[in-house]
Amino acid sequence: MRNFFYRLSSAFRRFMTGRYGSDQLNMALLVVAIVCDILNVVFARRILFLGGLFSLISTVAIVFAIVRMLSRNISRRYEENQKFLKFWNQLKMLRHFHIYRCKNCHQKIRVPRKGGKRVEIRCPKCGQTFIRRI
Ligand SMILES: [Zn+2]
DSSP states (O other): OHHHHHHHHHHHHHHHTTSOOOOHHHHHHHHHHHHHHHHHHHHHTTOHHHHHHHHHHHHHHHHHHHHHHHOSOHHHHHHHHHHHHHHHHHHHHHTTEEEEEOTTTOOEEEEEOOSSOEEEEEOTTTOOEEEEEO
16 A cells, blocks of 8 residues: 555656646635635625636636646746736735825835825935825
């Protein structure tokens, strides 16, 4: 029996050789699938359309994650993951900062959140000042 499991695991290892495997994007896809499955259970009885929609999103996310995991195009999958990580880091950053655009020169200005205080913001590019609640 132990021999069987050993052969099974080495067969799986051989199968996965040269394939991409898992990464942060795949983990995020699985989390999306699990959340959608939970929402599906919650909404399926109340609103049929929403339940079906969550079920569809969950299925698509899982299929996409499996296709990515078994893919042999490692550089392409790596690129996708890098794009996802960039997007994810921007999302995390938005929790701590506001992004404003200067009305004068359209420069993007990142300002730390201060819990609704009024603050004078000075554009670092053109020196224009404006007051915002951040
Ligand atoms: Zn400016």
